[in-house]
Amino acid sequence: MISMDKKIKILGIVGSLRKDSFNKALMNYAMSIHLKDAEIELADISEIPIFNQDLESSVPESVKTFKSKIKNSNAILISTPEYNYSIPGGLKNAIDWASRPYGDNSFDGKIVGMMSGSGGYMGGARAQYHLRQVFVFLNMHPINKPEVMVPMVHQKINENGILTDETTKKKIEELLQALINHAKKLTD
Ligand SMILES: Cc1cc2nc3c(=O)[nH]c(=O)nc-3n(C[C@H](O)[C@H](O)[C@H](O)COP(=O)(O)O)c2cc1C
Secondary structure, three states: OOOOOOOEEEEEEEOOOOOOOHHHHHHHHHHHOOOOOEEEEEOOOOOOOOOOHHHHHHOOHHHHHHHHHHHOOOEEEEEEOOEOOEOOHHHHHHHHHHOOOOOOOOOOOOEEEEEEEOOOOOOOHHHHHHHHHHHHHHOOEEOOOOOEEEOOHHHOEOOOOOEOOHHHHHHHHHHHHHHHHHHHHHHO
């Protein structure tokens, strides 16, 4: 339950670990937007080891931190590239860890918004649709519209890593608003 005077907590997850990631730049733009009723914190998935069910009995610290950040959030915002027409391995790995152990899926019931940027013309659409399939099993509530898929993303981020494309900025603002509205509705 979100009380009216409390800000909605959004956890941002970036699917690329690249230092100059364009998808990180999209997330940075989202984080730069002044929100009066919400705040975005960024998760770090770079230290999460490759999932091995044998490790579930002694969960790594990086996973414990990730799971608790998810649980403490009201909504999730993912910004990811598409790798080989799908979800980057690092992101899928982090999702798999957070969904475990059986019966302790940290994503259960969370609202999730997603955006993607790619160097091609599809803007990461295929990765987003694979993500949506994963969200079904995780029992998450994805935002359907707007879809933020940014084709030729490298042309929309300047040499300082700043998003410059006004249409993309507007779409990200709309997505954030939809995420916040849904988070409020679901917890009323
Ligand atoms: C392993 C790998 C697979 C890729 N596969 C795709 C793909 O399927 N579709 C696509 O549009 N771009 C693909 N790309 C290109 C990415 O869109 C591009 O490198 C993008 O900048 C990566 O996002 P980032 O800047 O956030 O790291 C791939 C890149 C890598 C490294």
